[in-house]
Amino acid sequence: MPSEVPDDIWRYIAGFLPVTVLLTLFSVNRTFLEIVRETRYQAISFTAYKSAKPLIKHVKYVHHPIEWDSKLVHSVRAEPWMVLPKEPKSHSWSSSTWKLLHACVSPAHAFEDGAEAQIARRLQKQTRRIADTIKGFTKLHTYHIDWDEGPYHPEFFSTLLDLVIPTIGRGLTSLILKVPLYHMPFLPPLASFLPNLLHLSLTLHTGAHIPMYISQKLEGLVVFLNIVLRNLRTFSLYTTPTSAYLDLGLLFCHLGNGRYLTSFTLCIPFDGGHLPDPTPLRRFLIKHRSTLESLNLGTTRAAAHPVPVAPTAKYWIRDTLKNHPPFPALSHLSLGLRPLRTDLSPLLRCLTGVRSQLRMLKLSERPLEYVELVRILDVLDDPPLLRVLSLRLRWLSPEIVDLMAAGLPALTALDLNFTEVVHQEPSSDASSIVSEDSYGLSHISELTLFCQIMSGKDYANWHLARLAVPESPRRQMKWLNPLERTFVGCVPALRSFAELVIV
Secondary structure, three states: OOOOOOHHHHHHHHOOOOHHHHOOOOOOOHHHHHHHHHHHHOEEEEOOHHHHHHHHHHHHHOOOOOOOOHHHOOEEEEOOOOOOOOOOOOOOHHHHHHHHHHHHHOOOOHHHHHHHHHHHHHHHHHHHHHHHHHHOOOOOOEEEEOOOOOOOOHHHHHHHHHHOHHHHHHHOOEEEEOOOHHHHHHOHHHHHHOOOOOEEEEEEOOOOOOHHHHHHHHHHHHHHHHHHOOOOOEEEEEEOOOOOOOOOHHHHOOOOOOOOOOEEEEEEEOOOOOOOOOHHHHHHHHHOOOOOOEEEEEEEOOOOOOOOOOHHHHHHHHHHHOOOOOOOOOOEEEEEOHHHOOOOHHHHHHHHHHOOOOOEEEEEEEEEOHHHHHHHHHHHOOOOOOOEEEEEEOOEOHHHHHHHHHHOOOOOEEEEEOOOEOOOOOOOOOOOOOOHHHHOOOHHHHHHHHHHHHHOOOOOOOOOOEEEEOOOOOOOOOOHHHHHHHHHHHOOOOOEEEEOOOO
């Protein structure tokens, strides 16, 4: 064995190690020390001052390149916190006497004024230190400002936006924002400091603000978006279920053209209350259909609306895709099926127009049954480029595996989300519920029979190399290990079997 192992070999080995293990190997050699430093500092977070203080001091006082280099930091996430008055450690006789005399002179405001002044001083000190630290990261390319939707100090967000972005903006390629509605009008001036921004992710939270107030604040956001949209490659937009009066139609109807936009994501509550009329979204997509390579339309839980939402609003994905002109460059498609209900016709028409160019397809949120999967695969008709597929199934059965192996022989990566394993599809009604009563078999027996049936199969022509499935939801029955042995035995091309983590 050579006395000196090349750095590339050590880095290749490090790529297989869990991060928690890797961070303990800094003393192995100089290469591992560099790897550990890169791993530890490439992405850092500021979410509380107590946890941020050690890093701030480290950055301020350590200048040796072996221990610290600001160029290591590539991504920063900052989530402002509430600053509270500092609790006194001890009460001396002199300080107590002074406070008593001050309270006698101004009894109504003595405590309040003192606490507010202390909060103001601490807030200024903490925000200044956080801002100065972030501005010192010269190789920062991802900046993430988050918010928990709770009470906040406006000065904190103003510092993270107005004081930090003008300094680091020119190096940023990715910006992730979730900020209070109050700060939206102050975004447009910041756009000039983001000439190289390629990726923007925006989460809107309007709370219980009335429509007129929301409309006024969104005007600033529209101006900001139209400036940065000129160079954006990816644009992701999310809304929170606690946004009561939000209407995204006001936003989409004023958005201009992103000539380089290749990826668009929209995720809103599935009831469609945030997009009562999908026409502005359709126009936005039609405007960018020639450049879009990736489209993701998804949903979250229903929003809390003060007034009832139109029953048809939940079909916003269906109505957006209905009779939509084809996307000539689209290769990645991800759709939440819950709003489509049982009518898959708009989805099937959309797949017909892009089947020859799709490389990745994800259908989530609503579990598909065997008969629906048959319809989808009939439309896809052995797509020539499709390599990655992600589906949510009502259950896993040998018939479903046969169907995908025969219909998608060139598939290389497959994610399957299901909560049941059965040894055969119901013959009478594909929508019947699998249970012990319907089959007279326990869940364990179903799993055993499934594995026995699958062990006699050989999918020699299936190119599937990676398969991910979730663990059983039942504590008394775990199926990952039996399913791994089964699929490794019947799919010769399979190289990776992993647990699918459901977020």
